[in-house]
Amino acid sequence: xxxxxxxxxxxxxxxxxxxxxxxxxxxxxxxxxxxxxxxxxxxxxxxxxxxxxxxxxxxxxxxxxxxxxxxxxxxxxxxxxxxxxxxxxxxxxxxxxxxxxxxxxxxxxxxxxxxxxxxxxxxxxxxxxxxxxxxxxxxxxxxxxxxxxxxxxxxxxxxxxxxxxxxxxxxxxxxxxxxxxxxxxxxxxxxxxxxxxxxxxxxxxxxxxxxxxxxxxxxxxxxxxxxxxxxxxxxxxxxxxxxxxxxxxxxxxxxxxxxxxxxxxxxxxxxxx
Numbered sequence: 001x002x003x004x005x006x007x008x009x010x011x012x013x014x015x016x017x018x019x020x021x022x023x024x025x026x027x028x029x030x031x032x033x034x035x036x037x038x039x040x041x042x043x044x045x046x047x048x049x050x051x052x053x054x055x056x057x058x059x060x061x062x063x064x065x066x067x068x069x070x071x072x073x074x075x076x077x078x079x080x081x082x083x084x085x086x087x088x089x090x091x092x093x094x095x096x097x098x099x100x101x102x103x104x105x106x107x108x109x110x111x112x113x114x115x116x117x118x119x120x121x122x123x124x125x126x127x128x129x130x131x132x133x134x135x136x137x138x139x140x141x142x143x144x145x146x147x148x149x150x151x152x153x154x155x156x157x158x159x160x161x162x163x164x165x166x167x168x169x170x171x172x173x174x175x176x177x178x179x180x181x182x183x184x185x186x187x188x189x190x191x192x193x194x195x196x197x198x199x200x201x202x203x204x205x206x207x208x209x210x211x212x213x214x215x216x217x218x219x220x221x222x223x224x225x226x227x228x229x230x231x232x233x234x235x236x237x238x239x240x241x242x243x244x245x246x247x248x249x250x251x252x253x254x255x256x257x258x259x260x261x262x263x264x265x266x267x268x269x270x271x272x273x
Contacts, residue, residue, distance in 0.1 A: 001191060002014060002015050002188055002189075002191055002192070002193065003161065003163075003191055003192060003193065004016065004017060004193075005134070005161070005162045005193075006134075006162070007020065007051075007053065007091060007110065007111060007134050007162075007164075008053070008091035008110040008111070008134075011051045011053075011091060012051075013051075013164060013193045013232050013233060014193045014232055015232070017051075017232070018049055018050055018051050019050050019051070019227075019231075019232070019233060019234060019265065019266060019269045020050070020051045020052075020053065020193075020195070020232065020233035020234070021041065021045050021050050021051065021052050021053070021233070021234050021236070021262060022053045022055050022093055022111075022136075022195065022233060022234070022235045022236070023037070023041045023052070023053075023054070023055060023234075023235070023236040023237070023238050023258065024037055024038065024041070024054045024055040024056045024237070024238065025037060025056050025237060025238070025239055025245065025246075025247075025252070026056070026057065026060065026237045026239075026245065026246075026247040026248035026249075026252065027056060027057045027058075027059075027060050027070070027246055027247040027248075028056045028057065028058050028072050028076075028077040028080050028081070029056075029245075029246055031080055031083065033239070033240065034054075034056060034080060034084055035084070035087070036240055036255070037054075037238060037239070037240070037255060038054045038084050038087075038088045038090065039088065040255055040258065040259075041054075041238065041255075041258055042054075042088055042090055044258055044259040044262050045262065047259075048259075048262055048263060048266050049266070050262060050266060052090050052091075053090065053091045053092065053093050053110070053111060054081075054084050054085070054088070054090050054091070054092045054093070055092070055093040055094065055113070055235070055237075056077075056080075056081060056084075056092075056094060057077070057094055057095045058072060058073065058074050058076075058077020058078055058080075058081070058094055058095075058105075059073060059074060059077065059095075059097065060095075060247055061097040062097075062115060062117050074101065074104065074105075077094070078094070078104070078105060078108045078109070081094060081108055081109055082108050085108070085109075085110075091109075091110035091111065092108070092109045092110055092111075093109060093110065093111040093112075093113055093136065094109050094112070094113065095113045095114070095115050096112050096113070096114065096124065096127075096128055097115065097118060097124070098124065099123045099124050099126075099127035099128075100127070102124075102127040102128045102130070102131050103127070103131055106131035106132070106133045109133070110133065110134070111133060111134045111135070111136055112128045112131065112133050112134070112135050112136070113135070113136045113137075113138065114128060114135065114136070114137040114138060115138055116138035116139060116140045116141055116168055116200075117140065117141075119137050119138060119139060119140045119143065119148075119151055120140065120143075120150075120151065122154055125137070125151065125154045125155050126154060126155070126157065126158055128155070129154075129155040129156070129157075129158040129160040129163075130158045130160070131160075132160055133160075133162070134162040134163070134164065135155055135160070135162065135163055135164070136164040136165075136166055136195065137151055137155070137163070137164070137165055137166065138166045138168050138197065138200075139165060139166060139167055139168065139183070139187070141168070141169060141170055141171040141177060141205075142170075142171060143170075145167070145180075145182070145183040145186040145187045146186055146190075148165055148187055148190060149190055151165075152165075152190060152191070152192060163192045164192055164193045164194070164195055164232070164233065165187045165190070165192050165193075165194050165195070166194070166195040166196070166197050166233075166235055167179065167183050167184055167187065167194065167195070167196050167197065167201070167226075168197035168200040168201055168235075169197075169200065169201040169202075169203070170183075171205075174206075175204050175205055175206055175213075176204060176205075177200075177201060177202075177203060177204075177205065179201045179222055179225075179226075181225060181226065181229045184196065184226060184229045184230060184231055185229060185230065188230065188232075193232035193233065194230075194231055194232055194233075195231060195232060195233035195234065195235050196222075196223065196226035196227075196231045196233070196234055196235065197235040197236075198219045198220075198222050198223040198226065198234060198235065198236055198253075199214075199216070199219055199235070199236050199237040199238075199248070199251045199252055199253055200235075200237070200248075200251065201218075201219075201222050202214050202215045202216060202217075202218045202219055202222065202251050203248070203250075203251045204250070204251075212248065212250065212251070213250045213251075214248070214249075214250035214251025214252075215250075215251070216242065216250065216251055216252065216253060216254075219236075219251070219253050219261070220257075220261050220264075223236075223261060223265055224264060224265065224268060227265045227268040227269045227272065228268050228271075228272055229272075230272050231269070234262075234265055236253050236258065236261075237251070237252045237253070238252055238253045238254070238255050238258055239252045239253075239254070239255060240254075240255045240256075241254075242254055
């Protein structure tokens with residue numbers, strides 16, 4: 001049976017709950033850009049009756065190139081996330097890449113996220129869950145959805161059962177991903193809320209040689225299909241000017257397009273649940 005649990009004070013995720021929208025820039029950028037994104041998406045979610053979590057990574061340790069922008073680092077990045085949390089009163093989420101980052105990040109953010117490439121790293125999973133904070137795990141591009149049962153078991157070994165799983169596509173040859181919508185159904189049957197990452201699902205990993213490409217025109221169609229299949233949350237990376245984003249701009253949704261998409265997703269989600 002699929003769980004319902006509290007992501008943050010008063011915000012529930014799971015069957016029968018409002019759709020949770022996790023949205024923000026790929027990586028922590030300037031405070032004014034993060035403020036603009038948080039303000040816009042929070043207002044859209046409030047109008048539509050959806051739950052909102054701001055997301056941004058303080059460090060992107062898996063960038064393609066050594067020369068790529070990784071973020072502001074842990075201290076400055078977490079300080080900015082704390083600022084967004086306080087100013088807008090919304091929960092915040094960030095990635096953790098190493099076990100010793102978990103406790104420090106958990107003092108600031110409401111949800112810890114495990115990147116797809118690291119979803120089988122036992123020490124990282126256990127350290128994240130041991131904080132007691134909810135943990136969202138991106139399913140690795142290399143894993144079958146049923147393989148996430150072992151990931152859940154590692155996390156739950158700490159006594160923390162506030163676990164969500166995110167589908168972000170599966171490797172389909174070189175520099176390409178494909179989304180198998182059956183994955184959403186299979187992972188829901190594992191008992192955890194399931195989130196669909198509509199922007200990383202259209203990524204072309206390493207497709208530009210020293211960076212990843214993407215096909216943002218497919219974000220909306222895939223998000224609609226996922227909502228029709230059945231999801232508990234929607235993950236979006238968004239930016240006012242994706243062409244100028246410091247990371248993952250090619251697959252980021254334009255900020256001006258967020259409300260229109262969310263309105264359609266809410267409509268579909270209301271029919272499916």
